[in-house]
Amino acid sequence: MSRQLSVSIRNKHSEIQKIWEEFESFAKENQMANDIRRNTQIALDEIISNTIEYGYEKYSDDKIKVNFLIDQTNLVIEIIDNAKHYNILERDDPDISKSIEEKPIGGLGVHLVKSLMNEVKYDCINGKNHLTLIKQLN
Amino acid sequence: MEVKKTKEGSVTILQPIGRIDSNTATDLENALLNLLENQENKIVINLDSVDYISSAGLRIFLMAGKKLKTLDGSFVLANMNEHIKEVFDISGFTPIFNIAPDNASAIKEITANG
Numbered sequence: 001m002s003r004q005l006s007v008s009i010r011n012k013h014s015e016i017q018k019i020w021e022e023f024e025s026f027a028k029e030n031q032m033a034n035d036i037r038r039n040t041q042i043a044l045d046e047i048i049s050n051t052i053e054y055g056y057e058k059y060s061d062d063k064i065k066v067n068f069l070i071d072q073t074n075l076v077i078e079i080i081d082n083a084k085h086y087n088i089l090e091r092d093d094p095d096i097s098k099s100i101e102e103k104p105i106g107g108l109g110v111h112l113v114k115s116l117m118n119e120v121k122y123d124c125i126n127g128k129n130h131l132t133l134i135k136q137l138n
Numbered sequence: 139m140e141v142k143k144t145k146e147g148s149v150t151i152l153q154p155i156g157r158i159d160s161n162t163a164t165d166l167e168n169a170l171l172n173l174l175e176n177q178e179n180k181i182v183i184n185l186d187s188v189d190y191i192s193s194a195g196l197r198i199f200l201m202a203g204k205k206l207k208t209l210d211g212s213f214v215l216a217n218m219n220e221h222i223k224e225v226f227d228i229s230g231f232t233p234i235f236n237i238a239p240d241n242a243s244a245i246k247e248i249t250a251n252g
Binding site: 014041042046097098099100101103105111112115116 | 157159161190191192194196197201204207220225228230234235
């Protein structure tokens with residue numbers, strides 16, 4: 001059983017697929033529950049698509065690295081990129097009580113990440129964004 | 139992603155297959171926009187083959203819901219799994235959409251509302 005996985009992708013939406021494939025086999029090998037696997041995939045989709053869309057210059061050849069680690073109680077995911085500094089924790093939560101006419105299209109991604117993960121931490125280390133997501137396994 | 143389309147009288151049923159995320163949401167968006175262009179505005183989305191939905195998918199539902207309100211159309215989501223329900227609850231989407239347990243009740247809801 002491999003308790004660690006590291007995947008690097010280029011700055012392109014189509015590359016996210018590579019993370020899914022590797023993470024899905026990692027989740028299977030480690031008998032991860034389906035709801036944890038799904039919550040993690042949603043959180044990763046939100047973070048990585050944001051970095052590709054807004055963090056990096058379009059069509060640049062930059063990389064995004066994702067490290068997965070399973071310890072006794074948690075799945076710990078670290079997302080490292082060289083994009084514009086962006087701390088998702090500084091973003092205000094959206095007002096989710098609005099009606100369909102008033103609800104803005106967008107702004108829900110970060111809210112989903114914070115709700116679906118147990119802990120979210122941001123650090124800027126050597127000029128790079130380090131975002132850590134922690135999901136309890138039980 | 140594959141989006142299957144079937145008709146049940148005046149109601150169109152779309153069945154997306156797989157996950158609805160930043161990579162696949164445009165396929166569902168195109169299928170929905172296509173229906174709206176053809177004035178097919180009684181729509182059921184059958185979610186029985188969807189694993190999960192990220193905010194890219196929520197955005198498509200919101201867009202379709204807003205458009206259909208102005209077109210006097212109907213839009214019902216059917217067969218959500220527990221996980222999609224959770225994402226809808228977290229996002230405040232549950233009270234603003236018509237959600238039915240299965241296709242038959244979704245179609246019934248649409249036809250009852252004219």
